[in-house]
Amino acid sequence: MVKLLGAALVAGGCAWLGFRRALELKDRVRALEQMAGGLALVERELALGAPPLPRLLEGAAGRCDGPAAELFAGCARALARPDREGFPALWRGQVARLEALGEEGREALGPLGEILGRYDCREQRAGLAAVRGRLEELSVLARADSRRRGRVYEALGLSGGAFLVVLLL
């Protein structure tokens, strides 16, 4: 009985590891899509008018999800501090926290801090569109990666668990 219980736990644990890894890949796709969606929203807001950055980012944070909401809200909060650093450094600091985007996603976002709030709306929108395009490319790649490797992780989790069970029994 104990043997059977142990085998079930081993099989379940391995399967969970495989499925969890596959889920992480899906989460990255979603995070990249949410970030690109957030940038598209900021682009549209800048097409409508020229709100100050704290208001623009705070408003966008309330209408986005995932890392976009986290980034915009974090920047808006940081901008309100009287002893804050310059916006580019502040933006990079907030971007560095967005682990869900992966390294390439964070690298794509970083330079936006040099553009947002510093140039006129047209140039900011161009900068946002370029970064959004790069994030969309990354999300397409991540989706393909998730399909391919996700299945492998799931299969490995299940088969690895089964293999261990056979070995242990």
Place this chain on the structure above:
Amino acid sequence: MEKDRRAAAFRQAAGALPPRLRALALALPEGEQGRAEELRLRAGRPMTVLLDGGERPLGEGPVEVEELERLLELASQSSVHAVLPQLRRGYLTMAGGHRIGLCGTAVLRAGELHALSPLSSADIRIARQVRGACTPVLDRLCPGGVLGDTLLLSPPGLGKTTLLRDLIRAVSEGEGCAPRRVALADERGEVAALYDGLPQLEVGRRTDVLEGCPKAAGLMLLLRAMNPQVLAADEITAPEDLEALSQAAGCGVTLLATAHGADRADLTRRPLYRRLLELGLFRYLVTIRRAGDGRQYEVEELR
């Protein structure tokens, strides 16, 4: 109380300075903070404070160009795009209504100022509202408790805008006269100093402000859109402004405006203002003169 308010305004204005310069400004004794009129920053020179009519250096280290850039970033909330129209006129208004004038190398596009880069100087003018500035003239401008069409006249720096702002506030609040809906065409943002949509200087609860729009177009827009009882504008300088005021007067709106000039004789010497007097748009002319440390107001009936 007034001293405290002035010192608080100074500290608020100093809040836009980069940390090193802010510390220098805030090290001023509170009494001097309350009397300070401006903070002046020039690249390569120590920051100075304009106090009791003279400039005094604050600290010894020179202002760096990067500190001027940082001042712009802090004062604009890292949002240069939101203040670009102001910057192209050489200044920006920050929270509290304090105005930062900027100088540097002009970048032109199509013959017009596009940007200043690099910056070389900045002048932070501390906004101060003089509540009650209109008290000496209010009774005479409001016979029967209702404001008449009024033109305020003085050379630069004698307080035309301050008097205009306080008159608008009083009329809008109904202090000393019947309350009226006031629409203000604040082309240069000096009267109400809108910031994030809010007037930073008190212009009263019944006042609607249109900022940044050329005066003539702004006056007509306000007339059509806001149904004002009083239409106010700072500094009539162009024939179009006269045309707009003339049309507004025809709609039964009370006019309140300012003009540069020493006195009535000075006005009649200049074609634009001569025409203004000929049109008979204004009932009262208030001339502001310096009298010792204070101001003297002369109210003249024009019709």
